[in-house]
Amino acid sequence: MKKLLNKIDDVVVESLAGLAASHPTLVRLHPSVKAVLRADAPRVKVAVISGGGSGHEPLHGGYVGYGMLDAACPGEVFTSPTPDQMYEAAKAVEGGKGVLFIVKNYTGDVMNFQMAADMLAGEGVNVAQVVIDDDVAVQDSLYTAGRRGVGGTVLAEKIVGAKAEAGGSLEEVKALCEKVNSRVRSMGMALTPCTVPAAGKPTFSLAEDEMEIGIGIHGEPGRERMKLKPAGQIVEMMAKAIVDDLPFKPGDEVLAFVNGMGGTPQMELFLVFNDLAAYLRDRGLVIARSLVGNYITSLEMQGFSITLLKLDEELKVLWDAPVETAGLRWGR
Amino acid sequence: MKKLLNKIDDVVVESLAGLAASHPTLVRLHPSVKAVLRADAPRVKVAVISGGGSGHEPLHGGYVGYGMLDAACPGEVFTSPTPDQMYEAAKAVEGGKGVLFIVKNYTGDVMNFQMAADMLAGEGVNVAQVVIDDDVAVQDSLYTAGRRGVGGTVLAEKIVGAKAEAGGSLEEVKALCEKVNSRVRSMGMALTPCTVPAAGKPTFSLAEDEMEIGIGIHGEPGRERMKLKPAGQIVEMMAKAIVDDLPFKPGDEVLAFVNGMGGTPQMELFLVFNDLAAYLRDRGLVIARSLVGNYITSLEMQGFSITLLKLDEELKVLWDAPVETAGLRWGR
Amino acid sequence: MTLDVQGMLKAIDAIGETLEMHKDYLTELDSAIGDADHGINMNRGFHKVREKLSAGTYVDLGAVLKDVGMTLMSSVGGAAGPLYGTFFMRMSMKLAGLQAADTSSLAEAMEEGLKGIVALGKAQLEDKTMVDALTPAVEALKKASGNGAALAAALESAVAAARAGMEATTPLVARKGRASYLGERSAGHQDPGATSTYLILSTLLTSLKERV
Amino acid sequence: MTLDVQGMLKAIDAIGETLEMHKDYLTELDSAIGDADHGINMNRGFHKVREKLSAGTYVDLGAVLKDVGMTLMSSVGGAAGPLYGTFFMRMSMKLAGLQAADTSSLAEAMEEGLKGIVALGKAQLEDKTMVDALTPAVEALKKASGNGAALAAALESAVAAARAGMEATTPLVARKGRASYLGERSAGHQDPGATSTYLILSTLLTSLKERV
Ligand SMILES: Nc1ncnc2c1ncn2[C@@H]1O[C@H](COP(=O)(O)OP(=O)(O)O)[C@@H](O)[C@H]1O
Ligand SMILES: Nc1ncnc2c1ncn2[C@@H]1O[C@H](COP(=O)(O)OP(=O)(O)O)[C@@H](O)[C@H]1O
Ligand SMILES: [Mg+2]
Ligand SMILES: [Mg+2]
Ligand SMILES: [Mg+2]
């Protein structure tokens, strides 16, 4: 295992310290639990809070700031955070208009956030939760833990954050988050696995000519292993699964998001976007907004995911609204 | 070799097409040569143009847009572009106030830009050139090709682009670029090599417990190979070389830039920034601005570079000025 | 023989040791069908538990298990954190005020703990989770208690049942937790959580027997 | 015997073939002390050159070499692109209007080409560059020309000198180009550009001899 670190047990806290040191006007760290807080919180707005295992940077700590999250609670690498983190973070940033938890759909995340919500509700804090489950690689049935929350989470945090910044009520912000989740679909693939620092070896192994389709963001293997194909064919396979699922229809305006898993060069991500644009054009879909880069990653994994969000006027306006975070910034 | 691509010979053009497809309001491609042009060029301002081998994305194509570059000329992967590219790009974006070429100091880049400058001068276009050479890993002597241009290039393009946007004359913009170059120093390291698509195998090899200090951004080996060390020690070694070189002195305000080589997880980059912040604090330097992420890369190489720029009021104002490009954006 | 406060403290300490020893093994199981952290998570949690318990003085079983549950809850994370946290907290409520547990009260407490896990995680038998190891163990304990068995013998049967339940997870297709994402490909691998459950119970037994 | 337009076209074509065959070898040399692209760059350039030449009709050597130089300039990139581009353009100026070159005019043209490379790249002998292969080759050519040697014999001595110059780059510490960044570590590796220069000259010779 080759990693830039000092002590394996300290990677998460040292990385958080670096985030705070590089963005002192934007964020601060909670004094007692692992949580990234907006520097100017609490403010009189709905507090939007997310969290989950570490290793997906810039998600979520990199999205704390103006127009996005009020707090992020990172667990250990690929491990859900614990309820006390969400509880303390909420206490620190809540400004009287309630708290929205944006939760990625993983058993651990859902349970830990639920416990924190129970603790806060017990103290009279108004808490709502929305579970993001946009990964079409997973069969959504009674016989699974349900679809995972992946790339759609980034878009939801941006859009919902803009609404909260604009003064939306907890009900409105929650409803908007559910709306985003209902209109967003994703799928991922990997060329290489990644290594959890504490584990010291790769989470799975792939032959030199193999790829894994349908991977999640936790180094967990996907739904199918196959021979490596040209980028255009991979994109088509993934985009088709996404487009058919909602379904997206000709004429629909979409936000097209090509996300790197952490170790993929930007050159390849743009190449993939080019194939995606061609595919969507053929299906009659209109790319009205786009995002290309490393936004929700799996450590140093090589691979990418595609996320499509069906836009409307409301979503476009909120997407374009100013945002200032370590990971996403425009308009200020 | 595992890469997301269709045809090896087409990686650069397909990637450029993806950049353009994802940012249609920002950039357009030149119809006949490989060049990324600002969508709204030519404009009445000094045209700032850079270029170099591909594989360093978002550099340079990702920096074309408002407040930064007017055009970027990408060569094949790790290969300098050819004079006709710079010539045509300059013809397409030049708006009457002259052209500044920002050139990274590599024999090939310098010679190819020089030929383009000669061709343009022959047609009466006002052309100035500044060669960036900020890499302290290379001995600056008569017996080398001189120091390489690395991370400082990104900062120069941003700052100089802001000056040109604000209406600076060619002389002013050129002088500012030289000023930035004189106040910026960098150094890089690698945990792993990278693979040029057309070559099909890694540019060098490193044992599982080795790292290479002083690497450039072209997959060329560095000045010293040694056993992997804790991040804090690596940072200290590199930061010391940088700080001693200018030298940076106690009380100096700096822009601290931790750059990922392409395959390094953001989590590790923030961890590295944390170590850098501690080192600079100990030396009495003040981090007034910072940048952390993949901004000048070597394909999928794992590793990072540190760049420090000594700030003053002028540089801070220009750094903070609005910029809107695929790779760097704030203020609009 | 009963399980008293000292016995419980010693058992928890031994469980921590066992999980530390099996950290890589559990992580390896989790890397086959999960995300390669179960051993790391459990070890981190029980490391904290041992710190916590060694700093306190306890006179009742409920207090011991409450601290175990709270500490796991705030240090394990993942799916296993709230599940094992709930398990020990629910047990602690049943054993609150007791200075020692006999077969019947341990059986009742564990049954209550299992209920907590099921209420939270909604796993059914054969979903390929820790529930597959814990359910037969609790049933064996209750049966032994009904038969008036001594604690060690009762636990012996519970451990055997847990082991069988754990082993039986191997051919199953997962329907809960991360492993469920793999669908059919999850078959052929033993569930990490069922394995940690077995390790916890078997260490409880060993620790108890050593004290005799 | 002289080198006429057809002979030159055939030679350039053969050089393209040689560089294609040695693409991986040159790239490998460049990966040891450079950035692993020299073979790729040269092959891309001469591929374009062959396309260009096969589409034209030529009656004078200058026109052939001008197209070679311009095409290399706009398709090779890197350091080698402008250097070889200049080399052929400068040669083309000396051979402009000629339908065939004898030993003396080829020697003069190559000397002019070498001057162009040195003016642009500022490399001196023993800087571990293509100049180390080209300089002795040009000198041998001039000497043979002074001795009234026939073209094939003159080129034979030039190729031998280029080979010796190329081989002599191995122990050198590079002082120009990317390899110079390696300092002492550049010693022990043969220079890629010197190697491509040798390949170009030796193929010119072979092609010429085949025509006889
Ligand atoms: N819904 C559930 N009910 C009961 N046990 C579960 C459930 N989901 C997962 N588990 C158990 O948790 C174990 C995984 O724990 P761990 O790896 O620590 O968490 P995570 O899956 O969040 O990484 C699984 O092996 C399984 O036994
Ligand atoms: N200043 C120079 N003068 C002459 N030849 C040079 C000079 N710099 C580099 N070279 C030659 O160019 C070769 C490298 O070419 P190439 O790999 O195509 O370009 P790059 O170094 O830009 O990748 C070197 O092996 C050397 O022979
Ligand atoms: Mg986990
Ligand atoms: Mg090159
Ligand atoms: Mg796990």
Ligand SMILES: [Mg+2]
């Ligand atoms: Mg090269």
